[in-house]
Structures are given as structure tokens and as C-alpha cells.
Amino acid sequence: MPNNQFRKSELYSFITGKASTAIARRLQKNFKQAGLDITIEQWSVLYHLWKEDGMSQQLLCDATFRDKPSITRLVDNLEKLKLVKRVASKDDRRINMIYLTPEAQELQEKSMEVANQTLNEALEGVTHGQVEIAKEVLQMVYENLK
Amino acid sequence: MPNNQFRKSELYSFITGKASTAIARRLQKNFKQAGLDITIEQWSVLYHLWKEDGMSQQLLCDATFRDKPSITRLVDNLEKLKLVKRVASKDDRRINMIYLTPEAQELQEKSMEVANQTLNEALEGVTHGQVEIAKEVLQMVYENLK
DNA sequence: TTTATGTAGTTGCATAAACAACTATATGCC
DNA sequence: GGCATATAGTTGTTTATGCAACTACATAAA
Numbered sequence: 188m189p190n191n192q193f194r195k196s197e198l199y200s201f202i203t204g205k206a207s208t209a210i211a212r213r214l215q216k217n218f219k220q221a222g223l224d225i226t227i228e229q230w231s232v233l234y235h236l237w238k239e240d241g242m243s244q245q246l247l248c249d250a251t252f253r254d255k256p257s258i259t260r261l262v263d264n265l266e267k268l269k270l271v272k273r274v275a276s277k278d279d280r281r282i283n284m285i286y287l288t289p290e291a292q293e294l295q296e297k298s299m300e301v302a303n304q305t306l307n308e309a310l311e312g313v314t315h316g317q318v319e320i321a322k323e324v325l326q327m328v329y330e331n332l333k
Numbered sequence: 334m335p336n337n338q339f340r341k342s343e344l345y346s347f348i349t350g351k352a353s354t355a356i357a358r359r360l361q362k363n364f365k366q367a368g369l370d371i372t373i374e375q376w377s378v379l380y381h382l383w384k385e386d387g388m389s390q391q392l393l394c395d396a397t398f399r400d401k402p403s404i405t406r407l408v409d410n411l412e413k414l415k416l417v418k419r420v421a422s423k424d425d426r427r428i429n430m431i432y433l434t435p436e437a438q439e440l441q442e443k444s445m446e447v448a449n450q451t452l453n454e455a456l457e458g459v460t461h462g463q464v465e466i467a468k469e470v471l472q473m474v475y476e477n478l479k
Numbered sequence: 480t481t482t483a484t485g486t487a488g489t490t491g492c493a494t495a496a497a498c499a500a501c502t503a504t505a506t507g508c509c
Numbered sequence: 510g511g512c513a514t515a516t517a518g519t520t521g522t523t524t525a526t527g528c529a530a531c532t533a534c535a536t537a538a539a
Contacts, residue, residue, distance in 0.1 A: 204353025321470035
């Protein structure tokens with residue numbers, strides 16, 4: 188049995204995602220401390236729009252690993268915050284294209300800085316090689332389950 | 334700068350906990366398929382009670398990395414499901430001791446089996462050595478941020 | 480062209496998390 | 510004893526997730 192060593196005591200913390208929960212909490216806290224009034228979930232949507240503005244909600248679902256209702260509501264909230272706008276597609280009237288507002292564009296630099304800093308806090312004392320292997324494992328887990 | 338390699342493209346998926354989200358979803362799905370009608374969060378509370386029945390809510394907070402309101406409501410829901418009972422402590426009247434019901438005790442074996450199986454699905458193709466390093470990294474991340 | 484089927488997005492409902500404010504009880508110090 | 514402070518737990522509010530059911534539009538086949 189290959190991964191037997193995982194099946195007892197450490198099963199729990201791996202399953203519950205202790206580490207990623209801790210990262211999420213710290214990132215949220217760091218956003219707040221930096222005066223950034225967005226949730227990490229909202230940030231994760233903005234992150235993809237900064238890479239490519241004008242994505243459909245479905246593309247945002249794929250990019251952020253969320254289902255359609257989640258994206259509907261995240262976009263609702265981002266619209267209320269005036270950070271994005273829904274624009275009906277002319278080619279396909281089912282589609283909403285989501286565009287960043289100027290306010291959202293201003294958030295990019297600072298929030299990415301905070302995210303980078305958070306990751307540095309998280310990975311303090313971890314070597315490059317260890318990080319590479321951890322990335323591979325997490326990627327394989329994702330591929331196995333997606 | 335030590336962990337520079339993380340700071341660009343893969344920052345996102347590490348922060349968002351893609352892998353642990355995927356594990357959580359799969360575990361929930363596997364519970365459902367096995368006829369187990371509990372959430373993974375409820376399971377995480379039961380998990381600790383199976384190890385030691387009769388914990389206070391505060392101890393459950395510490396064990397599950399949740400805050401007090403979260404545990405209050407998880408215990409509320411577990412009580413509704415008749416899986417646990419609150420029993421006021423005689424020594425300290427502020428404290429609720431949480432005890433498993435017989436129904437909850439019956440869930441242990443099957444749910445642990447499902448959890449083990451889920452972890453095997455997640456780690457398919459990952460070597461023992463890789464898993465060990467990933468565990469170390471996740472543990473260090475947790476220690477850095479807790 | 481009509482019908483079936485698929486895709487994009489929304490809404491309703493239950494569960495959960497984070498944070499702040501609160502009540503009740505315990506403890507330690509004067 | 511009486512007061513300040515700490516601890517255990519609860520409640521309210523906002524945000525988010527997962528699932529199912531739904532509407533609207535698009536596409537492909539008959």
C-alpha cells in the first residue's frame with residue numbers, strides 16, 4: 188500500500204487543509220492591515236482579470252475552480268464595490284463579459300505586493316527544493332481529483 | 334530572496350489552496366456516495382471526539398483550528414443530527430463537555446475508511462518521499478503562520 | 480422550421496467562516 | 510468580600526460554498 192504512512196495521524200491535517208487555511212487567514216489579515224477592503228475570494232477573481240480583462244463568468248469559474256453560483260455572487264459583490272462591471276456580450280447574449288473598473292486596476296500593485304509578502308511569511312525557512320516538491324505534490328493531488 | 338520562484342505564476346494556486354479544496358470536495362462526494370450524511374466540517378469535529386470523547390468546545394476549537402462561533406454552530410448542527418450532546422461541566426459551569434451519541438460512534442469506522450480511501454485517490458502516483466517532504470513543508474507553513 | 484439538447488447565468492436553500500459584541504462564570508488581587 | 514480581569518460560550522451580521530432547480534439563449538439534427 189503506497190501511501191500508508193499518511194493514513195493514520197496526519198490524515199486529518201492534510202484533509203482539512205490546515206496550511207492553506209492558515210495562508211488564507213494571514214492573507215486576509217494582511218489585506219486588512221494594508222487598507223485593502225476586499226476578501227481573498229474577491230481578490231482571486233480580480234487576480235485573473237488583471238491577467239486578462241474581459242473574461243466571461245464561465246471562464247472565471249474555470250480559472251478560480253469555483254462553480255457558477257459562486258462566481259455569480261462574487262461578481263455581484265464586486266459590482267457593488269464598483270470593482271467590476273458586467274457587460275453583455277454582443278456575439279452571444281447568454282454571456283456576461285466582466286471588466287475591471289479603474290478602481291480595481293489601482294488595487295493590483297498593492298494587493299500583489301501583499302500576496303507576495305504573505306507567501307514569504309508562509310515559506311520562511313523552507314528551501315527552494317522543498318518548495319518545488321511540495322508544488323509538484325499539490326499539483327498531482329489536484330490532477331488526481333479534478 | 335529565498336522563495337522567489339513562488340512569487341509569480343504559482344502564487345495563486347498555492348494561496349487559494351486548490352489542492353485542499355479538491356480534497357475537501359472529493360471527500361464530501363465520497364461521504365455522500367457511501368451514504369454518510371455529514372459535512373466534512375462536522376466530520377472533523379467527530380474525528381477528534383472519536384479520539385477523545387467528552388472534550389470542551391474550547392478544546393475542539395484548538396483541535397480543529399476553528400474559532401468559538403464556528404464550533405458553537407457546528408455543535409448546534411451535530412446536536413440537531415443527534416450525533417453529539419452538550420453536557421454542562423460540574424467543575425466549571427462555563428464549560429460544555431461534548432459527548433458522542435451511539436449513532437456517532439457507529440459512523441467512525443465507515444467514515445474513516447472513506448477518508449483513507451479519499452487520501453489514496455488524492456495521492457495516487459505520489460511517492461513516499463515526496464509525500465514526506467510535502468508534509469514537512471505544510472507543517473512549516475502552518476508553524477510560520479499560526 | 481421545429482424540436483431537442485447544450486451552455487451561460489441566476490436564484491433558493493442549507494451550511495460554514497470571520498469578526499465583533501455580548502452574557503455568564505471563574506479567578507486573582509486588594 | 511468585592512472588584513478587575515480572563516475564559517467559555519452564544520448571537521448577529523456579512524461573505525462564501527455546494528447543490529438543485531430554474532431561465533434564457535445557442536446550436537444542431539430531424
